[in-house]
Amino acid sequence: MPKGILDKLLTMERSAFLKSIAGAGVASLGLGSLSFKPEETAGINPDVMPAHISGPAPDFNRIREDFPRVKQEIYMDNASTHPINIYTAAALHRYAEWAKNEVGEPWWPLWNDTRLDCKASFAKLINADPDEIAFARTTVEAENNILNGMDFKGGNLVTTDLHYSASLYSFKMREQRDGLKVKIIKHNDWKFNVKDFEGVIDKNTKLVAITLVSNVNGFVVEDVKAISDLAHANGAILYVDFIQGVGAVPVDVKAMGIDIAACSTFKWLMGSKGFGFMYVRKDLQDTVVRTTHHNGGITYNYAPWTDKVDPNLPEIIFKPTTGPGMYEVSYPSYEGVSCAIASLKYIHELGVNNIQNHNRTLTSKLAKEMPRLGYQTITPEGNKSPIIVFIAKNPDETMKKLRAAKIHVAMRFGNKLRISPSIYNNLADIDRLLEVLS
Ligand SMILES: Cc1ncc(COP(=O)(O)O)c(C=O)c1O
Known part of the structure; x- marks a missing residue:
């Protein structure tokens, strides 16, 4: 690492x-x-x-x-x-000083290591592989990108009325505009369990979307693994909004069978707004969850772009980005990264x-x-x-x-x-x- x-x-x-x-x-x-x-x-x-x-x-x-x-x-x-705590604040102040007085140094490969460090620290918190973590701007944006990248043709999405309200809005918009079939399970005395999903998840279900800890009443879903098993048995995958969970309750994406998840850092991760993380299980990357915006670069293999033309290569050399970076476009928020490194350190230590x-x-x-x-x-x-x-x-x-x-x-x-x-x-x-x- x-x-x-x-x-x-x-x-x-x-x-x-x-x-x-x-x-x-x-x-x-x-x-x-x-x-x-x-x-x-x-x-x-x-x-x-x-x-x-x-x-x-x-x-x-x-x-x-x-x-x-x-x-x-x-x-x-x-x-x-x-x-944020004083350690995270000190990291932000330090970042501000760097941006004010030293920007340009270090050059980007060093920041690249820093970004990887930040992802590794988050991956450790949720028992994921760092190769399964992308930076996200916000939870809801990440979830929207995930849905945009999935093929729902003829399929349905299963969720609950304790899922985050902005997510339900996105689902309803997709229902109205694109004909996505959305099934909303009503909570049962402010909670739900896997039994509520039985008979609702079916062979046409592509995605089951839940919120791990409800912002409405704090309910923690205990049956995540069982819901995941049911989704998988029907050929669907499980998305979890865990913004109200990570940092406050133990999260193990492997043990819980979570396929995709997202959060930003301004709640229990004690970081900044507008910066967060997306977890995408490795084998789903660009297969089931395709990228919807593209991130990368090309190389020109002709003069005057290069004085060393390689005749064995095409004029424009283009190689698709692999790994979770494919879900990111442009630079992440360095303020967000600076905060997250410090606050994650605090959470790990505590x-x-x-x-x-x-x-x-x-x-x-x-x-x-x-x-x-x-x-x-x-x-x-x-x-x-x-x-x-x-x-x-x-x-x-x-x-x-x-x-x-x-x-x-x-x-x-x-x-x-x-x-x-x-x-x-x-x-x-x-x-x-x-x-x-x-
Ligand atoms: C459960 C839940 N999901 C999502 C959000 C929105 O977070 P973001 O700004 O990262 O989209 C909130 C914010 O209150 C929330 O409580």
Whole structure:
């Protein structure tokens, strides 16, 4: 595996950086009503993860210090957007310095290694081969590209009403415009299992599309492998939107039988918006899932383009791109890559199991206490994601109280109070929320 070199290449004197922005008494740079606080990342080296996240018992009190977002309010809306930590912020600052002062160096082959490193780190997180990972811009764009590249002639697509709403929109558009047959399985008490797919997936099914962790109620699909087996037995493949899962719950694409998946990095991967990953099982690349836009270059084998014409080769030498790079066009977001390298490092070091256990302690307390306050949950009992959702009898009033107490959560689909704590939240945050709502 190529060694990670971006960090080394982009290493610069942080003191020089801080001096450049802190001169003339400027303590912060305005960004609307927000401000840039370089002191929060001063002395942070994103290549070196802190000791408090290592080992079997990470120090979650210290982890709070890695996320300055905690200073503003009790933020428990990570399922919308997760804040980045100071290591990822330091990596971004370093990138900004490189882009400002050193762009052009390193030349692109070095960035190529960096990109491979980033993919390898993500591949490790989901137990894929790095050769199965492409950069994507967003989850929904990747899913659209996948569908565009598949042959649905006479076939159908099976999904559920807990799949992401923008995906269902894409399916309905394809139904209306192209005659794609779309079968939407309704959830059963806010969950579903493989039995719900029996008799719906048939020999004409080409794709089964599900969301691993629902953004609506946090439901984690437990039967992924069984659904995959059923899809495969009928000649279909399984696509999984795992944006609300990766980084928060263990994902093993091989064990789960996932054929294609996509996510971007601004939720539980604690990275940036508009940058993400697509997983495509090796044997499906450009066979079942064809490229819909093309990425590569050609060489001219005639004068004056070359002074060394090879008579054994055609005038225009063209070789199709192979591997997951075939799904990418142009440069990826280097800001996205810089963020992802650092945040994935943090997640690997901390460990997804530790992350999941911590978050479950918080959601379990909510599951236990909220019904006593009149909030019934629509998240299945014992669910293993960091997202828990309750029905609010008076949504406006609930949000007013929470906002006044500087507790940031989400109210979605009218009356669904979504609370999604993360690693920097603690039981005191949960107690405060319970106190405000009681
Ligand atoms: C389940 C799910 N899928 C997809 C998305 C959209 O992500 P992206 O911007 O990567 O398309 C979201 C965002 O809220 C989501 O919750």
